[in-house]
């Protein structure tokens with residue numbers, strides 16, 4: 001068996017073996033030199049063993065630190081609704097104890113929903129994004145900026161191409177708008193939207209000398225939001241992420257009787273490939289006054305819109321709470 005350097009005392013044994021096999025008298029000085037040589041070898045070996053052990057300990061500690069830094073899947077009860085359209089009438093919603101409220105737009109026009117939102121939310125963290133109706137009679141994007149300023153430092157989080165982490169869940173929010181390409185070429189979809197949607201009659205663009213909002217503006221805003229969302233997924237664990245938009249991310253959110261209408265391209269974009277690529281835990285939207293709850297890959301897509309008081313969504317659930 002070979003004498004391995006890691007074993008303590010091996011070099012001493014080897015020295016004794018050499019002494020015995022020499023057979024001839026060995027001078028004390030030669031003995032001492034040989035002994036010193038092997039003693040030095042043994043010391044170096046012990047030093048190497050200690051360093052190696054220290055490295056192993058450090059590696060173990062680093063691994064433990066990495067484990068501690070991983071995001072833990074902390075469950076959260078989320079109340080979800082949208083499209084209360086309080087500009088047409090007030091709605092009373094029951095009080096429910098939850099960890100987070102998500103309001104996916106069209107709560108009221110301009111800043112008019114803010115006092116109700118504050119009173120409804122109390123101390124519960126609340127995500128609020130602008131729908132298209134928040135901009136009605138005003139300018140875009142200035143209303144978003146005003147809402148952000150008015151809620152700064154509070155538990156109401158107005159998100160536009162921004163994210164926040166609450167209870168270890170990463171939440172990205174944006175109005176999103178649409179790319180007009182749901183039913184065919186975006187150019188024809190854009191033309192239909194410009195002709196039929198009130199968005200392009202009732203909203204002005206504060207970044208373009210207050211001219212009327214144009215479909216090209218909202219298509220551009222959609223593209224910018226998609227870029228922000230892509231960047232969001234580059235830095236956040238998608239399985240611990242929630243996306244909140246006003247416009248829908250899939251044609252699956254359309255009511256079956258309107259699925260083929262050209263104007264649907266102003267309500268939803270086909271983002272299924274994007275969702276499959278990233279697979280956030282939950283995607284909440286509004287805008288379409290039709291309830292949705294379906295899966296795309298591992299992503300649950302939920303919409304719980306109330307709609308106008310004169311045309312209430314029969315499937316609106318004022319008590320809807322989802323646990324992630």
Ligand SMILES: [Fe+2]
Pocket residue numbers: 106131132133246286287288
């Ligand atoms: Fe809407």
